[in-house]
Amino acid sequence: MAMLPPGWRLRVEAELPSTSDLLLRLAAAGEPDGLAVMARRQTSGRGRDGRNWQSPAGNLYISLLLRPDAPASEASHWALLGAVALAEALARFLPDPAAIRLKWPNDLLLGGAKLAGMLCEASARDGRIEWVVLGLGANLAVAPAIEGRATTCIAAHSPAPDAEDAAVALVSTVDRWRRVLAGEGLGPLLEAWQRRGPALGARLTLRTTAGETIGLYRGLDRDGALLLETAGGIRRFATGELAAGGD
Structure with a gap:
């Protein structure tokens, strides 16, 4: 060993x-x-x-x-x-x-x-x-x-x-x-x-206490938060859980 x-x-x-x-x-x-x-x-x-x-x-x-x-x-x-x-x-x-x-x-x-x-x-x-x-x-x-x-x-x-x-x-x-x-x-x-991690541009579904967000994966922020591109622009998530298979 x-x-x-x-x-x-x-x-x-x-x-x-x-x-x-x-x-x-x-x-x-x-x-x-x-x-x-x-x-x-x-x-x-x-x-x-x-x-x-x-x-x-x-x-x-x-x-x-x-x-x-x-x-x-x-x-x-x-x-x-x-x-x-x-x-x-x-x-x-x-x-x-x-x-x-x-x-x-x-x-x-x-x-x-x-x-x-x-x-x-x-x-x-x-x-x-x-x-x-x-x-x-x-x-x-x-x-x-x-x-x-x-x-x-x-x-x-x-x-x-x-x-x-x-x-x-x-x-x-x-x-x-x-x-x-x-x-x-x-x-x-x-x-x-x-x-x-996921391929850039992959479609992900993230579940948080506020509900479900679907977006395109845009990498991690400089502190490790998840970045998703949605219809409203790129959003940052510090917590949440990706749906099974959502990666």
């Missing part, structure tokens, strides 16, 4: 209710930057909007604690970083590294089916980020059913890696991208996301 980057620790548990719930408690108690918590199985995994994340053995369930020296307004950048890093880490285990696509804001797709997802949670104090917890789940060996969604796993396309090997690959990729973000700003990360 590959080595972790300097400064990182990987804690592996046989079973946890939720890796993110544990790491949130540790973050609040002052745990230093660079801890990753992985569970072989979760009993109460969760995704966006409190949705249940099915967590059978054989898949990757991991949360990472970061304490970036950055303004609170940049918290959303870490969600982009998590998605790009997870896509690149998982791509190492596939015959076609470019096959993984990104669905805004937090899904990874393979062959149009959901392969992985992410939840980014953060705390701020005095206008600065106090901590960021990236919770990531990826289907390595098993593709749990999701109502109304097609799902897939690495094993359907290539031999599935052990979850700990995938965890080390992910931590290494997150570490590399956080250094790029610190040294070069958000530009390279936005470019990397958009290379795996």
